[in-house]
Amino acid sequence: MSLAVEPKVDSEIAAAKTEPVRSWPATLHDWVTTVDHKKIGLMYIGMAIFYLVVGGCEAMLIRWQLFYAHNNFLRPDTFNQLFTMHGTTMVFFMGMPILIGIGNYLVPLMIGARDMAFPRLNALGFWVTLFGGLLAYFSFAVGGAPAIGWFAYAPLTEPAFARGLGTEFWCLGLIVSGIGTITAAVNFVATIIGMRAPGMTITKIPFFAWTMLWTSVQILIAIPPLTAALVMVMLDRDFGAHFFDVQNGGSALLWQHLFWFFGHPEVYILILPVFGMITEVIPVFSRKVLFGYEFMAAATMAIAFISLGVWAHHMFCVGMSRMQDVWFAVASLLVSIPTGIKFFNWLATMYGGRIRMASPMLFACGFLSMFLIGGLTGIMLAAAPFDFQLSDSYFVVGHFHWVLIGGTLFGTFAGIHYWYPKVTGRMLSERLARWQFWLLYIGFFVTFGPMHISGFLGMPRRIYTYEPSRGWEFLNQLTTIGALIQAPSFAIFVWNVVWSYFKGRPAGDDPWDAWTLEWGTSSPPPSYNFASIPTVRSRRPLWDLKHPDDPDWKYE
C-alpha cells in the first residue's frame, strides 16, 4: 500500500484522470457500460445533483407564489403539481441517490475491497434509478404531473380525483427506482458483510460502512411495502381493484399505514449514512479517536430497529385509538435516546481535541447545530397532543426541512468536502466553500425558521395562497428571501466542484492526515482500488502504518 504524502504535480493528475486522450463517444461508451463502483457512484451523485437543481427550482417557484397574499404567479393545480414533484424528487431522486452514490464510491475503498459484490447489479441499480426518475418526470409530458402530494393520500390517487396519467407515471417511476434502491441495498449488505479486508472484523469496520449496512437493512424492509402499495394504487386505477376505493369497501386509512411504514424508516435511511459521514469527519478534524465506537455502533442498530415501529406518528390526527397514539408517541420518543448517545459522543470526540476548522469540519458543525434543533422540534411533534394542534401546518414543514437540509444536506456537504480530494486528486477552494457554507447557513435559518412561526399562527401546508388578514405575509416573505439567499450557495458549490476539478490545488493521497483505508490508495484511486489487498489490525489502519511505534491495535 502506497503511503506517499507528497502531492503529485498537475500533469500527473491530468494523466491519471484522462489516461489516453479519447474521443467523446468512447468516453461516453466507457461511462455507460462501466461496472466500476467508483464511476457508478459518481453517476449517482451527478444524478442527485441534477435532481437537486430541478427540485430546488420547483421550490423557488413555490416560494415565489407564496411571496404575496393572493399572488397569481402559479395556478392552484400547477402549485399542487410542483409541491408533489418537489417532495418526490428530493426524497427519491436526490436524497437516496446521493447517499447510495457516496456509499458506492467509498464502501469498497473503506473496507479494502476491489469493487462491490455484484458490479453488474450495481450498474443495473443506477440505470434503473435514473430511468425511474425520468419516468416520474415524464408525467409532465402526458398532461401534467400528479397533484397528490408526495405521500399521495387515498382517495386523491383514485381515478375520480386524479384523472390524468400523471399518477400512473409517478407510481411507475417510484416502483422502478425502488427496485434500483433495493438492488443497491442487496449489494451493500453482501459487500460489507462478505468482502472486508483480512483482519477487519465486524467490530473494526469503518463507521460510514457500518451505517450504510444498517441503512441497507432498512431499505430492504421499508421499500418493498411501498412497492406493494404503489402496485395496489395502479391496480385500483387501471384494473378496477378496490384497495383504496372507499365506496367499494376499500380503506383510505390502509394507504396511510402502508405509506408511512415505508415513510418513517425512509427518513432514517436518509440520515443514517450522514451520521456515518459525520462520524468519519469529526475524529479526523479533532485529531482524536472516535469516542465510544461501540455505543455509536449499537445506537445505529437501535435507530434502525426502533424506526420500524414508529410510523403512525404521522397519523395522530386520523383518529386512532388512545392505545395506538400512546404506543407510537412513546416509540417515537425512544428514538431520541440512541440519537442522543450519538450526539454526545460527537461532542465528546471534539472535546479536548485539536480542532481544525477546514470546510468538512465547518459543515459538520453546521450539521450538529442544525440537527439538534430539528431533533428538538421532532420531539415536540412526537408528543401526540402537540401534534394534534400542529399536524399538517407549516411547523411540520419547518421541522422536516430542518432535519433533511440541516441534517442530511449539511452532513452530505461535510462528506463531499472531505472526500472530494480523494475522488479528484484536487482540493476544493476553501474560500468558496466558506461562502457556500455561510450563505447556506444564514439562508437556511431565514427560510425555515419563520415556517415554525407561521405554523404556530395556523398556516396549513400545501395551500397555494392565503388571506392578507391572517398575518402570514411577512413570515412568508422572510421565507422566500431566505430561499433566495440559499440559491447562490448551491451555485457556488457547483462552481467550486467544477473549478477545483481543473484548477484546484493538488491534494496528494492523504491531505487530511486521516486514518481509514481509502486514504491509503492514490487520489484518484486506480480502477482496481488497491494494488494488494491491505491487512487490517485496528479501526485506524493508516494510524498503525504511520505510527508503528504506537499502533492502535495494542489498545483496542
Added chain:
Amino acid sequence: MSASQPALSSATAIPGGHSAHAGAKPLTASQWGMLAFLLSEVAFFTTLIVVYISYLHRDRVGPTPRETLSLPLVIGTTICLLSSSVAIHLAGMALERQRQRLFCCWWALTIALGVAFLAGTIYEWHDLIEVHGLTIGRNLFGTTYYTLVGFHGLHVTIGVITMLIVLGLALGRRVTHANQIGVELVSWYWHFVDVVWVFVFSIVYLFGR
C-alpha cells in the same frame, strides 16, 4: 494506469469478485446478497398478506372465499410445489457428488412440478372467472386474492424461467461442481417461494375460508 501503481497481478492479489477473506466464514458474499434479496421479498409478501387479512370477510357483495375456493385442486397444486422443494434439494446433492445426469433429472422434475403448479393455478383462475364471476374488480376478496396469489404465481413463473436457463446450461455441460453456488442460490429462491406458498395456502385456503 500510472507507473507508481504495481500491476493487479501481484502475488498478494486476491482474484475474482467474491474474494471473501480466508478463515471460517459461514457465508459468502453472494449468499449474503441472496439473503438480503429474500429479506426484501419477505417484506413485500408480508405487506400483501397483511392487506389480505385486513380485508378478509369485509365484503358486502359476493362471492365469498368459501363459495369459490376449491380445496381438492389447491391441495394437489400444493403437493406439487412442496415436493418440488424436495426434488431441487436432491438435485443439489447430486451436483455436489458430481453426478451431472442425475442432477439434470431432478432439476427437470423440479421444473415439471413448478409448471404443474402453474397449470393448476391457471385452471383454478379460469374456473373462478368463468364459473363464479370473481374478477379483481368484483369485490375486495377478488382484489386482494388475485393480487396475493398472482404475485406468488409471478414468482413461481420467474423461478421456472430461471431453472429452465440453468437446465439449458446444464445440458450444455456448463453447470458443474465448480459453479454450484449459482445453482444453490436458485434453490434458495425456490425454497423461499415454497415457504411463501405455505403461508398463502394456510391463510387463504385454510383459515381464511
